[in-house]
Amino acid sequence: QSALTQPASVSGSPGQSITISCTGTSSDIGGYNHVAWYQQHPGKVPKVLVYDVSLRPSGVSSRFSGSKSGNTASLTISGLQAEDEADYYCASFTSSHTLAFGGGTRLTVL
Amino acid sequence: EVQLVESGGGLVQPGGSLRLSCAASGFTFGSYWMHWVRQAPGEGPVWVARINTDGSITTYADSVKGRFTISRDNAKNTLYLQVNSLRAEDTAAYHCARDLIWNQPDYWGQGTLVTVSS
Numbered sequence: 001q002s003a004l005t006q007p008a009s010v011s012g013s014p015g016q017s018i019t020i021s022c023t024g025t026s027s028d029i030g031g032y033n034h035v036a037w038y039q040q041h042p043g044k045v046p047k048v049l050v051y052d053v054s055l056r057p058s059g060v061s062s063r064f065s066g067s068k069s070g071n072t073a074s075l076t077i078s079g080l081q082a083e084d085e086a087d088y089y090c091a092s093f094t095s096s097h098t099l100a101f102g103g104g105t106r107l108t109v110l
Numbered sequence: 111e112v113q114l115v116e117s118g119g120g121l122v123q124p125g126g127s128l129r130l131s132c133a134a135s136g137f138t139f140g141s142y143w144m145h146w147v148r149q150a151p152g153e154g155p156v157w158v159a160r161i162n163t164d165g166s167i168t169t170y171a172d173s174v175k176g177r178f179t180i181s182r183d184n185a186k187n188t189l190y191l192q193v194n195s196l197r198a199e200d201t202a203a204y205h206c207a208r209d210l211i212w213n214q215p216d217y218w219g220q221g222t223l224v225t226v227s228s
Contacts, residue, residue, distance in 0.1 A: 003154075034212040038155075045218040046155060051210055089154055091214065097169050099145070099157035099213040 004029065004090055004102035011108040017078040020105045022090030023071060028100050030071035034093035037066055037075045040104075041086045049088075050075060077107070085109045112136040114206050114219030121225045126196050130222055132189040132206030140164075140184035143209035146191045148202035149221070158204070159191065160213065174200075196226045 005023040012018040022029065022037075029035055035053045038046035048057055050066035053073065063078045073092070077084055090102040118130040130146075146158040159170045159180040168180050179192040189206050203223050207215035 032212070034214060036210075036214040045205060045220060048210065048214070048216045051214045051216075052212070057210070057216060087154075091155075091157075093213040097160075097213070098171060099147075099160070099215075101155050101157060104154040 004092060004100050006088075006090060006102040006105045008103075009106045009108065011110055012077075012080045013110045014080055014082065016080050017076060018080060018107065020075045020077075020088055020090075020107070022073045022075070022092075022102045024073075024092055024100065025071055027095040028071075028092040029068065029073050031095060032093045033068070035066065035068060035073045036091045037064070037073075038089045038091065039084075039086050040089065046089060080109055082109050112208065112217045114208065114217060116204060116206055116219045116222035119204065119222030119224045121227065122196055123228050124197060124226055126226070127192070127194045128196070128224060130191040130193065130204055130224070132191075132219055134187045134189065134206075134208075137208070139182075139187040143213075144180075144182065144189045145207045145209060145213075145215050146178075146180060146189075146204055147207055147215065147218070148200075148204045148224075150202040153202075155205075156202070157213075160209070161189070193224065196224070198226050200224060201226045 037050040040046045049064045054066045177195045203221035205221040208217045210216035
């Protein structure tokens with residue numbers, strides 16, 4: 001059960017847009033539209049931002065959007081704000097009916 | 111308000127056992143699949159196990175299969191994780207989480223810390 005692959009870090013300036021990628025295989029991301037994205041601030045538990053590739057739970061800002069192409073899912077954050085600085089994790093349903101997480105991406109707002 | 115409160119963690123020697131509990135409130139517990147997810151200090155989350163609404167279906171990560179057992183008591187609104195044959199690499203905060211849909215947790219508890227060390 002391998003972790004999904006994310007870049008270790010990304011950065012952007014306030015107001016800009018950034019995209020975080022998450023690469024898996026045909027046994028997880030590529031095979032199912034059940035990909036979620038989580039935001040985690042230090043000392044806090046993960047908060048779900050996106051589920052089923054591109055759906056947002058109620059209360060999540062529309063600045064967060066998700067997409068998928070083949071075996072790669074992406075999270076885009078538009079209008080970057082200081083409070084977006086956090087760790088971001090992708091997660092996908094797998095063919096073994098397990099859940100695979102990405103290794104995480106640290107977002108720095110410059 | 112959805113609340114998930116874990117307990118039962120602690121310091122245990124390699125090879126030891128613990129029973130973790132997760133008390134749920136604020137939602138109809140028996141209507142949701144549930145998960146255990148662990149997170150070691152400074153690392154990302156790692157999925158451990160899931161259980162369906164009536165406890166008849168369970169799935170485990172390869173790393174814990176045969177050592178950990180997930181269960182639930184819907185009458186008590188409580189989720190459990192029996193952890194046996196503990197190893198140093200099992201050291202982490204263990205979080206219970208409610209499934210939103212198709213293995214995508216939405217609400218997470220604050221976690222209970224399991225430390226495996228001699």
